[in-house]
Amino acid sequence: MTTSKPGSAAKPDALGRVTFLDGQGELPMLEISTPWSTAEIYLLGAHVTQFKKKDEPPLLFLGQCSRFAEGHPIRGGIPVVFPWFGPREGLGQHGFARVTTWEIKEVIPAPDGSVSVRFRLPGCPETTAFSPFTADYVVTVNQSLTLQLIITNEAKDAEFTFENCLHTYFEVADVTAISIHGLKGATYLDKVASFMEKTETSDALRIASEVDRIYLNTTGTVEVLDPRIGRRIRVEKQCSASTVVWNPWIAKSRQMSDFGDEEYEHMICVESGNVASNGISLPSGGSSTLTVKLSSETLK
Numbered sequence: 001m002t003t004s005k006p007g008s009a010a011k012p013d014a015l016g017r018v019t020f021l022d023g024q025g026e027l028p029m030l031e032i033s034t035p036w037s038t039a040e041i042y043l044l045g046a047h048v049t050q051f052k053k054k055d056e057p058p059l060l061f062l063g064q065c066s067r068f069a070e071g072h073p074i075r076g077g078i079p080v081v082f083p084w085f086g087p088r089e090g091l092g093q094h095g096f097a098r099v100t101t102w103e104i105k106e107v108i109p110a111p112d113g114s115v116s117v118r119f120r121l122p123g124c125p126e127t128t129a130f131s132p133f134t135a136d137y138v139v140t141v142n143q144s145l146t147l148q149l150i151i152t153n154e155a156k157d158a159e160f161t162f163e164n165c166l167h168t169y170f171e172v173a174d175v176t177a178i179s180i181h182g183l184k185g186a187t188y189l190d191k192v193a194s195f196m197e198k199t200e201t202s203d204a205l206r207i208a209s210e211v212d213r214i215y216l217n218t219t220g221t222v223e224v225l226d227p228r229i230g231r232r233i234r235v236e237k238q239c240s241a242s243t244v245v246w247n248p249w250i251a252k253s254r255q256m257s258d259f260g261d262e263e264y265e266h267m268i269c270v271e272s273g274n275v276a277s278n279g280i281s282l283p284s285g286g287s288s289t290l291t292v293k294l295s296s297e298t299l300k
């Protein structure tokens, strides 16, 4: 089923699993309902703001003070970071994909109950500074949440170099009680120590201060154990060589105008992508698909 641009009135699709409506700040969004879960996606940034399995608390953290306005990123959920990660002189942090309103190309309600939505980043003034490319983003909702960011270099005779990152904010009960697994032995750039290169020595990373790290060459699954909620979150990925772990802690939280002073206690970002020295160079006609599957289970 191909959809046109959503209007302001709520319009469910034929199977009643996808509803187009105006979300916060009257921004267009989709509500998706499957036999196992619900999800919310804004067209601004193709931003997944929520995924919730039936019988589980929300998987994603969404800031109470987030702006919902064109041209501004949403704080929480899954910002799509592309085509660069971090600051870039004279340009916005983390690229323009997260502040651009994406087009819906297709909504696919599958016979098994899953729903996939395919978005396309439209041409915008910022894209003209790059050689031609297309960026599609496919979000699939079922028992888990699967995200695919597909970048194709459409240039005839030029490389396309970029970074990408699905900057995922997870909801946790108490960030000091969680542990993050799967990064032991990895080299990381420690942003809170002037990007000093370090090696992760812990198999169970704990958060007790500001953490802002780019783990390089990390392609394996990362897990977040949350004993207070009683949940294990699994982040499985393909075509992702970097993992970013971020919690702003106290002072940074106070500096962020769209983030509550105490909200850092209830979130952890575990981000999957290709950033810094793991950035991607695509030859003419080349394509790369960053795939991230987020799933969770109740701890026994």
Ligand code: TA6
Binding pocket: 073, 086, 093, 094, 167, 191, 212, 244, 245, 246, 269, 271
């Ligand atoms: O991914 C971690 C990070 O790059 C941090 O350095 C931190 O500032 C964060 O992203 C949030 O960036 P934002 O531009 O959304 O405020």
